[in-house]
Amino acid sequence: MKSFRKELLFVIPEQHGLINITEQVQDALASSGIQEGLCLVNAMHITASVFINDDDKNLYLDFEEWLDRLAPNDPENPYHLSHTGELNADSHLKRSVIGREVIVAITDGKLDLGTWEQILYYEFDGRRKKNVLIKIIGE
Amino acid sequence: MKSFRKELWFNIPQRRGLINITPQVEECLAESGIMEGLCLVNSMNITASVFINDDERGLHQDFEEWLEWLAPHAPTEKYLHNRTMEDNADAHLKRTIMGREVVVAITKGKLDFGTWEQIFYFEFDGRRRKHVLVKIIGD
Numbered sequence: 001m002k003s004f005r006k007e008l009l010f011v012i013p014e015q016h017g018l019i020n021i022t023e024q025v026q027d028a029l030a031s032s033g034i035q036e037g038l039c040l041v042n043a044m045h046i047t048a049s050v051f052i053n054d055d056d057k058n059l060y061l062d063f064e065e066w067l068d069r070l071a072p073n074d075p076e077n078p079y080h081l082s083h084t085g086e087l088n089a090d091s092h093l094k095r096s097v098i099g100r101e102v103i104v105a106i107t108d109g110k111l112d113l114g115t116w117e118q119i120l121y122y123e124f125d126g127r128r129k130k131n132v133l134i135k136i137i138g139e
Numbered sequence: 140m141k142s143f144r145k146e147l148w149f150n151i152p153q154r155r156g157l158i159n160i161t162p163q164v165e166e167c168l169a170e171s172g173i174m175e176g177l178c179l180v181n182s183m184n185i186t187a188s189v190f191i192n193d194d195e196r197g198l199h200q201d202f203e204e205w206l207e208w209l210a211p212h213a214p215t216e217k218y219l220h221n222r223t224m225e226d227n228a229d230a231h232l233k234r235t236i237m238g239r240e241v242v243v244a245i246t247k248g249k250l251d252f253g254t255w256e257q258i259f260y261f262e263f264d265g266r267r268r269k270h271v272l273v274k275i276i277g278d
Contacts, residue, residue, distance in 0.1 A: 040244055045253050046256060
């Protein structure tokens with residue numbers, strides 16, 4: 001069994017941001033030489049997500065509004081976490097809705113994705129260095 | 140390719156509870172002898188979650204209150220599922236938000252985590268025996 005590991009590094013200039021990382025994952029797969037297996041892509045921070053969905057700007061705005069309704073960031077109504085000085089409690093909750101990781105099948109040396117599936121990195125607490133881990137196993 | 144399997148058992152004395160299970164998963168990994176691969180940790184019951192986030196008490200309180208707001212336990216009669224003498228419909232919904240499983244990369248014999256990542260078992264319908272599966276594959 002072969003295995004391959006790579007970290008992607010990001011610094012999103014705002015609090016929130018969405019990046020399509022499908023190509024970077026494809027590059028990692030090509031480097032790995034693995035033809036059949038599984039590819040894990042996960043956020044290494046607990047205030048960001050990796051998920052699969054449509055790469056559409058309007059959908060991103062929909063996600064932003066929806067997540068703000070589900071897990072608001074309201075200074076008038078602080079979370080318990082804010083007692084530690086952190087103000088990013090909502091980032092932990094939002095990332096729980098969207099998820100930490102995806103696992104993609106590798107078939108014939110390619111990411112076995114449906115037509116519209118794209119791998120997306122969703123930052124909820126940006127303006128600092130954040131990492132994504134790619135781990136591929138197979139043959 | 141090696142594989143390793145172990146079940147972790149819990150009996151949370153309240154309806155809901157959160158346990159850091161990272162040390163138990165690390166022990167499984169050590170026992171497995173696997174150095175490179177993937178580690179799946181999933182809840183085997185459909186009213187509990189395994190997820191990764193911060194080991195901070197205020198945040199845990201935030202999760203508890205937020206999930207109660209999103210999918211409240213009471214009034215139990217408003218849920219169709221609870222018409223079958225169950226009272227845990229909210230537990231099924233809460234666990235869907237928090238997730239069933241995590242997959243962690245194994246690198247050089249260790250869980251390949253970012254600085255703050257910890258694995259948690261989140262019980263939503265306790266006071267009975269529940270289990271988590273740890274399945275590790277690799278070399």
